[in-house]
Amino acid sequence: MKTIVLTGGGTAGHVTPNLALLPALGEAGYRAVYIGSKDGIEKKLAEAAGLEFYGISAGKLRRYLAVKNVTDAFRVVKGMADAVSVIRRVRPDVVFSKGGFVSEPVCLAARLCGVPVVIHESDMTPGLANRLSFPFCKAACVSFPETLKRLPRHLSGDKAVLTGEPIRRELLSGDKEKGRGLCGFGGGKPVALFVGGSSGSARMNEQIRAALDELLITFDVVHLCGRGNAADIQKKGYAQFEYLNEELPHVLALADVVASRAGSGAIFELLALRKPMLLIPLSKNASRGDQIQNARYFQRQGFAMLLYEEDMTAQTITDELRSVYANRACYTANMRKAALPDAVGAVVEVIERFTK
Numbered sequence: 001m002k003t004i005v006l007t008g009g010g011t012a013g014h015v016t017p018n019l020a021l022l023p024a025l026g027e028a029g030y031r032a033v034y035i036g037s038k039d040g041i042e043k044k045l046a047e048a049a050g051l052e053f054y055g056i057s058a059g060k061l062r063r064y065l066a067v068k069n070v071t072d073a074f075r076v077v078k079g080m081a082d083a084v085s086v087i088r089r090v091r092p093d094v095v096f097s098k099g100g101f102v103s104e105p106v107c108l109a110a111r112l113c114g115v116p117v118v119i120h121e122s123d124m125t126p127g128l129a130n131r132l133s134f135p136f137c138k139a140a141c142v143s144f145p146e147t148l149k150r151l152p153r154h155l156s157g158d159k160a161v162l163t164g165e166p167i168r169r170e171l172l173s174g175d176k177e178k179g180r181g182l183c184g185f186g187g188g189k190p191v192a193l194f195v196g197g198s199s200g201s202a203r204m205n206e207q208i209r210a211a212l213d214e215l216l217i218t219f220d221v222v223h224l225c226g227r228g229n230a231a232d233i234q235k236k237g238y239a240q241f242e243y244l245n246e247e248l249p250h251v252l253a254l255a256d257v258v259a260s261r262a263g264s265g266a267i268f269e270l271l272a273l274r275k276p277m278l279l280i281p282l283s284k285n286a287s288r289g290d291q292i293q294n295a296r297y298f299q300r301q302g303f304a305m306l307l308y309e310e311d312m313t314a315q316t317i318t319d320e321l322r323s324v325y326a327n328r329a330c331y332t333a334n335m336r337k338a339a340l341p342d343a344v345g346a347v348v349e350v351i352e353r354f355t356k
Helices: 016-020 024-027 040-047 068-090 105-114 126-135 143-152 169-173 177-185 202-218 248-254 264-272 288-298 314-326 328-337 343-353
Strands: 004-007 030-037 052-056 094-097 117-121 141-144 160-162 191-195 220-224 239-242 257-260 277-279 305-306
Touching: 004 024, 004 068, 004 105, 024 030, 024 052, 024 343, 030 040, 030 068, 040 052, 052 068, 068 105, 094 105, 094 343, 105 117, 105 126, 117 126, 117 343, 126 220, 141 143, 141 343, 143 160, 169 248, 169 264, 177 248, 191 202, 191 248, 202 220, 202 314, 220 343, 257 264, 257 314, 264 277, 264 288, 277 288, 277 314, 314 328
Parallel strands: 004 030, 004 094, 030 052, 094 117, 117 141, 141 160, 191 220, 191 257, 220 239, 257 277, 277 305
Antiparallel strands: none
16 A cells, blocks of 8 residues: 655645545555644644544745744754654655645655655745755645746646646535534525634634624624634624534525635635635735635636735625625626546546556
């Protein structure tokens, strides 16, 4: 049996595409193990999926001057040594990286151990961890066609592949009635789902709660607020969850419209499910601007409406969400026209091609 090391972490968006590959990897004869940070979200998600997990030291990669850059540099070096030790023990045939700060030492360790690396970049512009890892990889898979132009020169031809975003099979088989029962909704109103990312968004949560009375006139509201961000709010037609995993497909099936951050994993899942979207990307003050580019692309394709964080208020959230719902047929029609590749199959094909 072939062995593959999966890596990536920091947010659920760097983990769930890895997990989406598991059924197909198993069918292709791979044993999968996961290398991630010792206390990151990837540990819980990978172990919940039944994967053998190895935690390594990890340091955050920053684009600005900070004292922690010095201390974290030592953590990255320690993480590389940890990863070399794991790779020598596991002896994988290939490493597949989804990015995030924990992935760079794993990719470097794989190169040192002579193990081929395949990288997947979900965002339109490659993140820092992937850019640092590109020199060590044999191939790069991407979700956006524009990303192909932003890859280094050695990644060309069959080494740069537009695969799309791997989507978990279970998301496509949600049960609307199970979602309704989970949320306790009677079914008299359309359902609006708010998603702030795996760790939540304090500003989104604040504005959603400020808009709640107005929103509830039109919608039943499901609010995924992030771990530790729940508030003591009891209102008819309002269901609040810190995080959903196994239940998420049912809540997605229930939703008639979704307001979400614009992480690539989340928005491609919503595209696959043909859910009309109001996208509220992280501002450049809190990110490198990748979510803004993702959201603009989806807006240009007619899949979503874009609301910049700087313009987000209780009133704009309410007005724009009502607008998306009123025009839902147009958004859904545009999404139905989109050609969605078998991203899981395409990624696994690349992995097999570069398995030593």
